[in-house]
Amino acid sequence: MLRSGKKCATSVEVLSHLRRLGKQKMRKTVLVTGGAGYIGSHICKALLAGGFTPVTYDNLCSGNKDAVRWGPFEKGDIRDRVRLKAVINRYNPFAIIHCAALIQVGDSVANPAEFYDNNIYGSLCLLEEARSYGIKHMVFSSTAAVYGQPGSSAPLSEDRPLNPINPYGQTKLAMENMIRDYAGAYGLKFAILRYFNAAGADPEGETGTAYKKDTHLVPLLMQVAAGQRPNIEIFGRDYDTPDGSAIRDYIHVTDLADAHVRALRHTFLTGENLTLNLGTNKGYSVLEVIKAARRITGKTLPALACNRRAGDPAILVANAARAQTLLNWTPQHSSIDEIIATAWNWKQRQLKAGDDDNQTSGKMAA
């Protein structure tokens, strides 16, 4: 049995796992729950480029069918076990990349029941169907929100205490724990990937944010640049940071997608279970991001200073050394300039195509 979580498998363990695999070939089909969403659609593109066939399973509650371009689409809810069975039977996937979730923190505070039902009960249904069909590999979209309010501003490593401060983060931690328990009891192999702030869009302009209601800094800035929103709100100018605004670690969504393909291969080939932060080890302040967006879009982008929001830490930056070492992964697209430039390119394409349905009522997430 290989060690799980933060410890690395020894070379002897890896070799014996490889021997057990024998001539077994890595099958190609991967079920991607939430594949019609922002991050899921980038993952599907990366999977296809990596030689896999991604099958998107999504109920389109926030995703977009047009974002499913790199493999079959099956509409369905992860809580619908009859539908899940039919799709798994049809495609026989060897692995699941589980991105489907409700993700808006504010909504989770207002309506935790919906989040517990969708995210936790939905994941239980998915894990049960995976178990009954003998699907042994899962890559899971987790989040820095599982750390809650870190006590210090130093880059966060995976062994920092887990203490989510909102129902969204609670559901993600519960899902992590369920996956670990299934690994312990039923032999599931997993990679739990904790994303920091996903941002940017496909550099080839083929997919981007799919949110019907966006709350993230970069897409909101793009809405201001496009004249869809009067200003960008800055929550907190009095943090203990060089310019007083909050600092976050922005990771380009294409780099995230690449890490998923690497993590899938790694867990399959080594049998090692992984829990990894995905970030850049470097933070940008809200003011720095706004400045970059002004420079790249050539727009004024008026900003409005607002009070801090409850629960927002001053600094949230990943220590992603473990992912870099174990997956041989280095972010290639995560400079703030490339993040903004690709997001702006995507925004302009949506505007040209006339299919931009961003609302102007969302609140900014730092």
Ligand SMILES: NC(=O)c1ccc[n+]([C@@H]2O[C@H](COP(=O)([O-])OP(=O)(O)OC[C@H]3O[C@@H](n4cnc5c(N)ncnc54)[C@H](O)[C@@H]3O)[C@@H](O)[C@H]2O)c1
């Ligand atoms: N965006 C970020 O910065 C970020 C950061 C950390 C973690 N994550 C995680 O990454 C994952 C993807 O997030 P995203 O930003 O792409 O959001 P998204 O809303 O674009 O994608 C989520 C997808 O899941 C689908 N979905 C939700 N509930 C479902 C259900 N019950 N059955 C089937 N499909 C369902 C939605 O329709 C949507 O397509 C989520 O699990 C989220 O928690 C995102």
